[in-house]
Every structure is written in structure tokens, then in C-alpha cells.
Amino acid sequence: MRLATPAGFATEVFLLEGPDAALLPEGPWTLVGDQRLRAAWAQAGMPEPEHALWVSVPEEEKRLGTVIPWLEHWARVPLHRDATVVALGGGVLSDLTGLAAALFLRGVAWQVWPTTLLAMADASLGGKTGADLEAGKNLVGAFHAPRRLVACTDLLESLPGRQLDNGRWELIKTALIQGEMDWALDMLREGPIKLPWVERALAFKAGVVHRDPRESGERRLLNLGHTLGHALEAASGYQLLHGEAVGMGLAAACFLAEEQGLKPFPDEVLGALARRLAPLAHLAAPWEACLPLLARDKKAERGPGQGAGQGVGQGAGPAGTAIQIHCILPRPGESAVQRVLPPQAWESSHARLLSLLHQEGVRA
Ligand SMILES: NC(=O)c1ccc[n+]([C@@H]2O[C@H](COP(=O)([O-])OP(=O)(O)OC[C@H]3O[C@@H](n4cnc5c(N)ncnc54)[C@H](O)[C@@H]3O)[C@@H](O)[C@H]2O)c1
Structure with a gap:
């Protein structure tokens, strides 16, 4: 399902159950993926480009230094200006991949395929990319909106329960921003995450970031x-x-x-x-x-x-x-x-x- 977004919005937003290869870039592309997702990606029949990078990046390594080898790798491949980088992972990986895409050749296109609830509900939308400095989180970065966001709920199956609850708070935040007490209460109760909650949160965030990028x-x-x-x-x-x-x-x-x-x-x-x-x-x-x-x-x-x-x-x-x-x-x-x-x-x-x-x- 493609979500309705404001006219002229920089990112096409899709919310699906399983991944769909038809939504990958049409031209040349490469991938930076969380290695935890590699098997699930293959099992879903998704292609892996020849020069894909499968990485594991904990929050402590959300640093500029982490993306330098990626940039060197893309330069060696070489990746050209018409290439698209696909980020497959949680918010740490997508913030860094988006940043690397903003830096490489002064900016190449990218897509984000978020695999944590927090990344689906919040981090992937809005064009903020970044890395941490000693002095604090996200102190360096760029606004570089992905061309496409593809959120596939099947990819959440392997996500630990604590990480799911972690993302649930960003959904609850969205309800409280709008003063929607019934929606907030629904999400605060025990029970599974519902797709329409994610849809609603994405639609809300798309509107806000479009009006105030x-x-x-x-x-x-x-x-x-x-x-x-x-x-x-x-x-x-x-x-x-x-x-x-x-x-x-x-x-x-x-x-x-x-x-x-x-x-x-x-x-x-x-x-x-x-x-x-x-x-x-x-x-x-x-x-x-x-x-x-x-x-x-x-x-x-x-x-x-x-x-x-x-x-x-x-x-x-x-x-x-x-x-x-x-x-x-x-x-x-x-x-x-x-x-x-x-x-x-x-x-x-x-x-x-x-x-x-x-x-x-x-x-x-
Ligand atoms: N750019 C933005 O607008 C924005 C907004 C909110 C948060 N963020 C950033 O997002 C980051 C947090 O993102 P996060 O909560 O997604 O954490 P994360 O990216 O660290 O992922 C959490 C853990 O889950 C693992 N993982 C990811 N997907 C998985 C899956 N499907 N199955 C099993 N394991 C999986 C990861 O390897 C990692 O160990 C922070 O750095 C924060 O600054 C950015």
C-alpha cells in the first residue's frame, strides 16, 4: 500500500507486509544492510547487489568514522551519481547510510527499508541523517530525504520484544502531540502493534515535516x-x-x-x-x-x-x-x-x- 503524502513530498512511502523487489531502485543500486536481516532478505526472495555491505553497527559506533570505509568502498566499486543506496536496518543504520549517501559525490539518491518499529514509525521519515560526536548524539548530519521508504512489517518478526516496545513509544508520542487520548490509551495497553497505528504516525509525520522541513x-x-x-x-x-x-x-x-x-x-x-x-x-x-x-x-x-x-x-x-x-x-x-x-x-x-x-x- 502506498501512503498518501502531501503533494511534492520528497519521499514515497510504502507500508507492506513482505518486501517487494519491484520497489527497489530501477537503475544501478547498492545496499547497506544490517547483517541480522541478511537471511530474512534472501528468504523473502529479495536480490542482493554485488557490492552490498552487510554490517552490524551498535549505537556506540554511530560515528563519522564508521561511514568512511563505506564511502571508500563505493568509490572503489565505483558507484556513480546515478546510483541509489538502499538502507536496510534500524535507525542507527539508516541515519548513517543516509548521511553517507548525502556525502558521497556530494549526494546520491537513497531508499530506506526500516527494520525496527522505531525506524518505521519515526527515524526513516523526514530526511534527518546523522552521526554522534563525543559531545552528544546526532551532532553532525545532513538533511537528505530518501526517495522511497518501504516499511515491511514481516521484517519486524525477528525484532526482540523490548525493541518493539521501544518503537511503540514513538507511536504513543504521535497520539499525545495531537491530544488523541483514546488512541494513546489503545497503544498503552498490552497487545500487538497494529498496522494502522504505523500508517497514522507516518501520515502525521509526513505532513509535519513537509510543512516545516x-x-x-x-x-x-x-x-x-x-x-x-x-x-x-x-x-x-x-x-x-x-x-x-x-x-x-x-x-x-x-x-x-x-x-x-x-x-x-x-x-x-x-x-x-x-x-x-x-x-x-x-x-x-x-x-x-x-x-x-x-x-x-x-x-x-x-x-x-x-x-x-x-x-x-x-x-x-x-x-x-x-x-x-x-x-x-x-x-x-x-x-x-x-x-x-x-x-x-x-x-x-x-x-x-x-x-x-x-x-x-x-x-x-
Ligand atoms: N533520523 C531521525 O529522524 C531519527 C529519529 C529517531 C531516532 N533516530 C535514531 O535512530 C536510532 C535508534 O534506532 P533503532 O531504535 O532502530 O535502533 P538500532 O538501529 O540500534 O536497532 C536496534 C537493534 O535491533 C537490531 N535490529 C534491527 N532490525 C532488526 C530486526 N528486524 N530483527 C532483529 N534485530 C534487528 C539492530 O541490529 C540493533 O541491534 C538512534 O541513533 C536515533 O538517534 C533518528
Whole structure:
């Protein structure tokens, strides 16, 4: 099934059960695939180009250095400007392959065939490619939209349950951005992932990134749950998976929204969030570990402020400036809103999150 996308959208989006070779590039192409998928790809009758690279790239190796041998390989083959690179894997592999495609010969076309739920529901769409630096995640990259996204749900069969749950949080995020409490509750319950959820999330993201490709306005809403989420993820030493950390960030964002005077969330939704997150409570870092990470957020800004008397760890920059971060606040029944707040604004919602998770953990 080809999903409807806005007129002129850079990426054709397909959602299928099994892979279909007819959707591979028509001209010359090569592949960078996760080696875990090699057998499944062959079993599905999919062709393997002569110079394919089958790799295994953990998040710790999502570095520029990882793609240099790929670029050298393509130059030796050689791959020409008319070639298309196909990425087959999760978000780490697709972010790196997209980046390599953006760099090679100053940009060759690429397709993405995501194989994790997180990559299907989020990472593959929107044209963001990237690698991590010592100083933080995704600090280097390029906007380079894939020509085609082909999400095949059969490829998720081998994905471990924790990775599936990880992707489920990005779907739940989409429902909360839109204020769709019933949809969020449906996804928070136990039960299998449903294809229409993925379809709905992709359609929503396609609309947002088409209207705001460079994240100067509406696209920032997609960061719901990511502000505190990124800090919790890093503070856990990456023991928390990205989606799990975003799940905690979503719950904290609900609390912060309430503290900022927005509409309270139904107890049913907060209870369902807590039940899903409680098994991860032991990985939620204390506030003191999160604050410096929040202040270093990629999207942080320095604005006029108190300066003197506040240390960096307290969320302040050089004298005369105070750090402000973009925060996305969800609202039941309505679209989320954006607010610029100091990192300290998250302290009480972080405390409420931890207390809720521990209470729920005791009850479970
Ligand atoms: N570009 C974007 O807009 C965007 C958005 C969100 C996240 N991301 C990035 O995505 C990355 C996380 O992606 P992820 O959650 O897909 O993790 P991942 O790519 O690390 O994959 C998780 C694990 O699952 C394995 N795997 C992949 N598919 C499998 C399958 N079908 N069966 C069995 N194992 C499989 C991988 O080898 C890996 O070990 C992060 O680096 C994040 O920054 C990018």
C-alpha cells in the first residue's frame, strides 16, 4: 500500500507486509544492510547487489568514522551519481547510510527499508541523517530525504520484544502531540502493534515535516518527550533505550504541562503511562544527573538572564545569560504547544515521574 503524502513530498512511502523487489531502485543500486536481516532478505526472495555491505553497527559506533570505509568502498566499486543506496536496518543504520549517501559525490539518491518499529514509525521519515560526536548524539548530519521508504512489517518478526516496545513509544508520542487520548490509551495497553497505528504516525509525520522541513516551527512538536527523555537516556549511560527514555519524557511532559496551567490529564492516561514505565524505574536517573544534560540540550538557547550567581550545572551560561530550552507540552483533546523554559522547570515533573514510577512498581 502506498501512503498518501502531501503533494511534492520528497519521499514515497510504502507500508507492506513482505518486501517487494519491484520497489527497489530501477537503475544501478547498492545496499547497506544490517547483517541480522541478511537471511530474512534472501528468504523473502529479495536480490542482493554485488557490492552490498552487510554490517552490524551498535549505537556506540554511530560515528563519522564508521561511514568512511563505506564511502571508500563505493568509490572503489565505483558507484556513480546515478546510483541509489538502499538502507536496510534500524535507525542507527539508516541515519548513517543516509548521511553517507548525502556525502558521497556530494549526494546520491537513497531508499530506506526500516527494520525496527522505531525506524518505521519515526527515524526513516523526514530526511534527518546523522552521526554522534563525543559531545552528544546526532551532532553532525545532513538533511537528505530518501526517495522511497518501504516499511515491511514481516521484517519486524525477528525484532526482540523490548525493541518493539521501544518503537511503540514513538507511536504513543504521535497520539499525545495531537491530544488523541483514546488512541494513546489503545497503544498503552498490552497487545500487538497494529498496522494502522504505523500508517497514522507516518501520515502525521509526513505532513509535519513537509510543512516545516528544517524544524523551525511546527516540526519541533515531534520532540515531545525528548527534552527530559534525552537527559534520562544519557544519564542512564544508555541503559534506557531511546524510546523508553522518550516514554519517561512523555509522562514528565504531561506533568509539566499541568504545572504550567494547561489542562489536566485523565488519571487513566497517567496510570497507563506509569504501568508501562514502572519496570524501567530503576533506570531513571536522579534530578542532579539530568539537570546538566538538560542545560546542554542541542536545542538549548542562551537568553538574557540572571547569569551571576548561577553555575553551569544550575542551567546558566556565561555571566549575563541564562539557558532556555524548547519544551513541548501536551494537552488532552488538543494539539501540543511549545514553551521556552529554563531547564529547572523540569525539576518537579521529574520528581513526580519518579514517585509515580516507584509507586506503580511497588503495586505491580
Ligand atoms: N533520523 C531521525 O529522524 C531519527 C529519529 C529517531 C531516532 N533516530 C535514531 O535512530 C536510532 C535508534 O534506532 P533503532 O531504535 O532502530 O535502533 P538500532 O538501529 O540500534 O536497532 C536496534 C537493534 O535491533 C537490531 N535490529 C534491527 N532490525 C532488526 C530486526 N528486524 N530483527 C532483529 N534485530 C534487528 C539492530 O541490529 C540493533 O541491534 C538512534 O541513533 C536515533 O538517534 C533518528
